[in-house]
Structures are given as structure tokens and as C-alpha cells.
Amino acid sequence: MNDTLGSWKRTHYCGDLRAEHIGSKVCIMGWVQRRRDHGGLIFIDLRDRTGIVQLALDPDRDPEAHTKADRIRNEWVIAAIGTVSPRPEGTVNPKMKTGEVEIEISELRILNQAKTPPFMLDEYTDVAENLRLKYRYLDLRRPTVQHCLMMRHQVTRTVRNYLDEEGFLDIETPVLTKSTPEGARDYLVPSRVSPGQFYALPQSPQLFKQLLMVSGFDRYAQIVKCFRDEDLRADRQPEFTQIDCEMSFVDRDDVMDIMEAMIARVFKETINVELSLPMPRMAYAEAIDRYGVDNPDLRFDLELVEITDIVRGCGFKVFADVAGSGGMVKAINVKGGSGLSRKELDDLTGFVANYGAKGLAWVKMTADGWQSPIAKFFQPEELRAIEQALGAAEGDLLLFVADKPATTNQALGRLRQHLGQKLDLVKKGDFRFVWITDFPLLEWDEEQKRHVAVHHPFTAPLDEDIPLLDSDPGKVRAKAYDLVLNGSEIGGGSIRIHDQAIQQRMFNLLGIDDEEAQLKFGFLLDALSYGAPPHGGIAFGLDRLTMILAGTDSIRDVIAFPKTQKATCLLSEAPGEVDPAQLRDLGIRLAARAKS
């Protein structure tokens, strides 16, 4: 039988007790981390979310408490009253925040017992993740995981305070909403009141936040759950959280200025890192040219160098053919990388193959010149031109990809990011931000044989590119911006189209005729015709931002109750079967059942 809490009130958290409390009578409550007996005394390490403090039970001081303590096992929940005392000479533990003191217990209550946990609750648990997720409430007792969620709390608090100070209004948008045309796959919710009809869970509050601007709220912000029913990658969850903002009467710089200051505030208040502002801004075309990707990791150089013109007439047929047929030849110079083994080079070739590159040519720069299978195909002046373009010197490793421009950039850009990790080119605790701007507005979809929006159909074109909408839509640049940190996109947004006629033209370019546009986006087009201000916004992925700040590489560490890659919750066993009566109410049947 457990003791009740009765009239006891906790006076302190375990981890807060210090030498300054010596002599105080305290009442603390928590979980038994460890019990040990030593010379007739019982010592208990008591844990709560703040840390651990040592309790000492002496049978001479209170035989009853000592007897009770004798029964106690790990993870039992207890409350104790006692006096904070200095630890005896030689037993001070400088590794613990509370290591100078212990509590001499005079009264003890056992509030709850605990079975032996299915895994150790230490910081370095190396347990199958499925077991941890099934017993998530135990996994969440580990200080490292608690740290991640406390970090998340700090991030959201800082973000909310900043946005409030800047005049953003926290306004909730619907969760039961309408299916998104042009988006990813929606989660659907059958309606009972209107059988055969469905709500959709929002992929983002995009249209609602634009409508709030049309309403004149001027600045909107919300930390909001969004949903995508997509096949999950390691770092994706079916429900995820965005820091979602929208502002009126602004252009791109206004949004970027105010948002990078928010990020700086978050870094300062959570991990005490001062970021220097403004953050650099780079056009998409430059990012692709120098880094091959639109999310470059700027913690290291290793830039891509184009040598198409140099190799156009060379004797290496692969390069010459690509250069002669509208393709692109690029290379990176891995400084001091000539020591890589043949096996390692094969692995890198395999790596670029994942991105569609048909091969990876390599050159080791030795005292004797090029050591490379392709050296023999080049004239001396070509060798020198390539060396010069790449700044090659003895000991370097040159890596080449020749392919269609998109493939060359993608493959070599990804290889660059990969080598940054593999060769340890990144300094721990280095945070390199860059805004990528001037994205293309549209890209051609080969499968659908039509243009699709690179961001979404509401993104505004650059003012000076508007005439190209008719003449060369693929060339139109968008008023879009992504914030990239250490090679990860942590947020993105755009100035939106606020002119109804341009929005209609945009839909047409995406192959949506006026009738379909009215059907799918009628309320947006209507809203734009009743006095929409210029506006734009951004959304940051809270999960990823928190991961970076907490220094973890699993998204599941920063979500209290995450789902697996099969979108199941191992704890609650969601999703699950439901009562057939519930389905009848909703007017739906399971397809398998309908067949039989």
C-alpha cells in the first residue's frame, strides 16, 4: 500500500539544492535513481527534471524511514523531508551540481512503486528504438531526451516573445479544412454531417494566412501543426510543426531582416551563440554555380569549378562529348585529398551514381604530376588550364563529373556536402547561415508535360520578370527565399501574388484553366479582388531547428510522442481498428469489406 501525499508540499527541486541551503529543512519528491547501503546507512539518489540529490537515511535518526527505505527499488516515487547538510569530508562529488550536500532524511513517504523498467534509463541507452518508443514515457525520463524537449520549449518561448514584440498576432487557423490542390497527399477526415464529403488536415495554413492579410491583420504568426501523408524518410513525421508567419506591406528584405533577427534571438537565448547579422544572401543561380545545390553548407569551401570550355575539344571523349552537346563538366579540388584509397574513390563514384551521374573521374596531384586513369587523354596545356582553374597543388585530389547540367550540379553538389562530413571539414559549433533568393518560379515537369510551381502557386514573380510570364515562363524568377543553415533548409517563404490578374495567369501557366481555378481557388481569387495588400511570409520547421539547437540528429528526439517511419505510434498503437458503427455513422466502408 502506498503512502498518500497528504498535506506535504514540495519545497525544492532536487537539482537546485546547494551549499547555501545547508541547515534548511526541505521537502523533496522524485524518482529513485539508485539506492545503496553503506555501513548501516542507506543512501538514495533522488531524481527529478532538474537533476539528482543524495538522501541519507540513518536508522538512529528515524528508524521508520530507514525501514521503509530498505524496501525501495529504482524508479520508485518517494517524498522525503529532511535537513540539507554538508557531505562528510572526502565524499563531496564535484561532478554533481548538488555534490556538496546531502539531505539527512527524517520522514519518508513511498508514493508509488515501480516495476523494473524494460531498459536502463541512463544517458547512453543503446536499446532498440522500437522498444524505447513503446515505453516512450520511460524513454522520456532520460536526461538527454528531456533536454531536447526543454530546448524545444525555450525555442517556442523565444520565438513567441520576439514575434509578439514585433507586432505579430497569434491567430489560429483551422485543422479541419479543405483538400489542397497542387500539394502533397492530404490526410482526410470523413464528415458525418455531410456523408461522402471529407475535410483535409492542413499541409500548411498558407491560404488562411494570406486571407488574414486581406483582412488587415498586418502581421500574423502561429506555431502550428501541419500534416503530410507522404512516405516517410528518416527525418520526416506525418505531423510536424511550423513557425508560420505572414506580413503585409513588405518586400523580401523586410521579411528576411525581421526573421533573421528572430533566429539570432533564438540562438542567443537557447545556446548562447551570437550570430552576426545581416546573414549573407545568395541568388539561386550563384548557389547552383558554386555549390551545385540550393542548400549549400558554407562551413567549408570545396567549391564547384566549371571546366566545360577548357575540355570542349580535349581528347577525353566523355568530357568532350558532354561539353559539345550542351552538357556541363565541373570539378572540385579536395585539398590534400590525394591519400584517398581506391576503395574510397569507388565509394564516391557509387555516391554520385545515386544522383544520376554516370561516372566520377579523379586525379591525384603528385610530385610527378597527374596520377589518374584519364591523365593520358589530356594535352599538357589542358592539364595546366584545369590545374589553374582548380588551384590544384601537390597532394590534392580533383574530382570531375560530366553530364547534363542539372545532373552535374546535383551529383557534384551532393558529393561536396558528403565530403564535408566525411573529411571532417566542418567545425563543431560553427553556424553558417545563408539566404538563397531568386529561385525559378516554375519548373518543367516531364511526366505531366506542364510547368509546376517550384514553391507554390501563390509565389510572386520578380517585378522585372513579369513580362517573361508570357514570353519565357521558365526564366521567371520568384520572390522566394530559403534560409539555409549548415546545408539544411530551416525555413522558406516568399512574397505572394496580391494581384488577382497575375494570380489567374499563374494558374493558367500551371495548366489550370479559369474554370478549374475558380472551383479550386475561388475564395482566394475573390479575396484578391476585394483589396489585398502586398504581403509575404515564411515558415520555419520547428522540429529541425530544435534538432540543430539540441545537437541531436534524430527528429524523434525533439518530439514527445513521435511516430515510426510507418506512421504508427508504438505507445498508443495508433492507428487502430474502429467500431463498425463509427464507419456506418460516417457513411464509409472498408474497400476490402465492400468487395466481399
Add this chain to the structure above:
Amino acid sequence: MNDTLGSWKRTHYCGDLRAEHIGSKVCIMGWVQRRRDHGGLIFIDLRDRTGIVQLALDPDRDPEAHTKADRIRNEWVIAAIGTVSPRPEGTVNPKMKTGEVEIEISELRILNQAKTPPFMLDEYTDVAENLRLKYRYLDLRRPTVQHCLMMRHQVTRTVRNYLDEEGFLDIETPVLTKSTPEGARDYLVPSRVSPGQFYALPQSPQLFKQLLMVSGFDRYAQIVKCFRDEDLRADRQPEFTQIDCEMSFVDRDDVMDIMEAMIARVFKETINVELSLPMPRMAYAEAIDRYGVDNPDLRFDLELVEITDIVRGCGFKVFADVAGSGGMVKAINVKGGSGLSRKELDDLTGFVANYGAKGLAWVKMTADGWQSPIAKFFQPEELRAIEQALGAAEGDLLLFVADKPATTNQALGRLRQHLGQKLDLVKKGDFRFVWITDFPLLEWDEEQKRHVAVHHPFTAPLDEDIPLLDSDPGKVRAKAYDLVLNGSEIGGGSIRIHDQAIQQRMFNLLGIDDEEAQLKFGFLLDALSYGAPPHGGIAFGLDRLTMILAGTDSIRDVIAFPKTQKATCLLSEAPGEVDPAQLRDLGIRLAARAKS
């Protein structure tokens, strides 16, 4: 063709300009509230979320701007640069915050045009609500509606700051979760990855917040969307927002103390009302006895008085029969109410009939004694005993209900709240809070022939009532508490069961055997067995709290994009039909289609 924003940056909001800005060059942007021409000048009232300022356009100062202004219509979006100037003598408008100044415009840009809105956007719009909801983005331009949403922002900000200071961690719980046994009807979400299985949207994060306590997070808070697929009443929405809290190592008083201080902070920071703490606390039995209901409006007296014993042997058969057969006779004394007409008394009789009362007896106290159809049935000493019990005096109106105790209390209690409104007994701006405690843990459900939980199955019984769980479960009181404000429940919670054995007994009392309990609540029972601390919490309805603070009586005023009573969004037309391919992906079919 509209002008672009170009490099213009807004310097001030419209409503912020004052005499102190006279002489400043400003750039403002907003919506045209009104344009008028006066002696060759054009005046524009420009509006943004902060208010309205007057622009003056003089053709002599800038002919181009003046010409542009001539085209402008209401609700067009413009930007203007000009100099803040004192209004000419005699044109100062003391009713406007900006009434001392106007802006002499030197440059003007038309950022967007606007069709004539389908209804007037003034503060007193008396338009069919369906039209307002269809054009919600226009309805939201009205200052009264904007005020409600700004109030909501202030409430959430104050709540979050307070809870953060008090050590509550903001932790998100899942939206895609498991169907709730024992709850209201869930919204379901079919799973694509696991066909035939469904997620449910949470009715509350109840179990997750309890698990967070088992994890040792100690204090949790979240402002969170919850969902119930119920037939909607006027003040209900399918998705609603709760201020959801949970604390460990606490008893009832700890939760009530910390939460009433939060409410006091909210009232102070939003409407500058000082509440006196602690708030009164009243046991459920006393509330029923004195007010007939568990959500009494304490802004007025009009208490219920039981006269069962007095009328037990009286000559009025209705009273005597009820008193003699375990029923209850109660009355209220409407001071000075004897002037009510026969029609009004009939209406009151109709009112109590809605709550199952078979009749409403009445007595008008006149100089000549009782004027009442039932006067003749009573002996003089019975009349006097009743008068004395009710403190009746000349001019009063006595109203009686005789029925089963539950019906008598409910009917007369509701009548009391009704009369409080009808007779104007409530003082505007009076806020009377009361905590109702010691609710019954269980109530008997005649239909299901079993006990059901009054709050939910996780509510702890009073320690001293635990033995009654076996002997007389209907008598067990719960560690539950509701906060009632002016007759509305604004929040409720309880101390939870943290002992696994008691939780299991509770399930048994609800007719859930061990096997079913393990199936439905296995993860909770498991969690309770691994070291659960004593814990409890509360949830407040943010929508209703905001309604009270904003002084509105429609829940739709405090929700940006509300749904109708048919759970539809007239703006986005959700719910809607979806592509059959989407249903195929999910493995479901429409029942109607399956039949054909």
C-alpha cells in the same frame, strides 16, 4: 494597372499618429475607409489594424497624387507619403485618436483595387451571418471582430508567459492519435499505410499529459486544438482550443491556487480588472442545494430554499405527494417580483417544463396576503412557515417546483439563472468566480445500466472515500474541480489516479473488465506500474474565456475561421468531395457507392 510597393517602407501605423508627429514626413499604408471631396481638396480616411487617419490631397501640392486619388474607391489599398500637419481650426475631431492631425500627401501609390464589398464593413453590420462567413476575410476587417482576435492573442500571450514563469513546459502532443474509449464521438483519419485502420483526432491530450507526468516533466502546459464530432449547439465548434495543464506532486489546492492566479493575471492584463484571490470554493452538494446547478451564477442571490418538510402534510396534494414519496419541494423568492404578468408567469412555467418539471406554482405577496391559485390549500401556519423560510415580504413573488430531487434542482436552478438575466439582476462588469469541488465520481446511467464517470475514468476519488468504492460507489466523491464564472464553466480538472490498482478498480466499476481495460488502456495501466507520481491538472476553454473577456456572446467572433452549426466552412467550402483515387489509396469506399 497597380503601382508596386517599390522601395517604400512604412514608417507608421495609421492609428498611431498624434500631434507629437506634426512636421514629420511619414509613409503609411492601408485601406480606404472613405473618400470625400471638399472644395477642390480630396480627403481620404485611411485604415489599418490600429485605426484611421485622415489624408489630405491638394491639387496644388501634387497634381499627380490628386489625380490618382480621384479614382480611388472604398477598400482600395494605397500607400502614401506626406507630412503630418495640424488639422485646420474647427476641423479637429476629438472622437478619433488621430483627430488632431491629418497628413498632407505629397506622393501616392495605388497598390490594389477593390470591388465593392457585398456588405458594409462598419461596426454594427446587421448582415446574415452566412454571408459574413462566406466573405470571412471581409468580415474580419470590422474593428469589433479584429478586437476579439487581438483579445485572444493577449489572452494566450499572458497565459503562456505566466505558465512559463511557473515552470510549465510547453510540450506538443499528437494530433493523429488513437480513438478514445469512453469519450464523445471522434473524428477519424483513415491510414493509407495501414489500410482499414484509423487515427482519431484528440478530444483532449488527457492520456498524453498524464504520461508526461510519468516521464517526470513535472509541469506541462499546452494551448491545444481538440476535436469532437458532436451535434453542434450554438456555442460549440467541432474544433476548439484548450489551455491544457498538468502538474506532478500536487493535490487539489495546489492546482486551484496556481490556476486562479493565472486567471487573475489574464483579467488584469487584458481588461485591467483586479480579481480578489483566493476564489471561493464550494462543494458540489452545497451548490446543488443552494443554486440547483453545479455552475451557479453568483452575481445575484435568489437562492433555492427547500420546503419539503414544511409541506409534507399540507392540503396541496401535488406538494404533499411529492414530499411523501422521496421527492423534493423547493422555492425561490423573487424580491419585488409580484408585478409579473400572467403571461410572464406562463412563460416561466414553460421554461421549467423544458427541464422536466411538471409545473411551476407561484405566489404573489400582496398587502392582503397570498395571491395565488394554490393559496387556498394551505393552513395559516403553513403559509407563515413558508414565508419565513423564504423571507417573503409584500411585493415578492414566490416560485415553487415539486418533483424528483434532480428535476426540482435542475428546473429551479435553471429558472434562477434565467431570471437573473431576465430581471437584470447582474451588474455589467461584475465577475464572480467559484470553484466547485467534491463532485460525485460516478453517476448511474439508466440506459446503459452501469456507472459512468462524471468527469472521466482517470479522476481520483477522495482518499477518505476510497473504501466506498466497494460498498457504495455512487457516494464516492471525486478530486475534481470546475471553475465557474458568472454561471459558465470555464475550466475543469482533477487529481488523477496514479495507483495502478485503483485505476483498474475504477475501470471495473465502469463495467470494463481487466481484459478490455488492457486492450483499451493498456499503455496507461503499464505506465502507472512503472513509477507514476501523484498528479493532476486542468483544462480551460480558450474560446469561451476569450468570449467573456471580449464581451461577445458568439463563439464565432473569437475564432478567425469558424464553422457553422453544420460543421461546414462557408469560406473554403470544407468539407468537400475528394478524388476517388484518394479514397482508393486509403482503402475506403463511400457506403452509398458500395451499395449500388
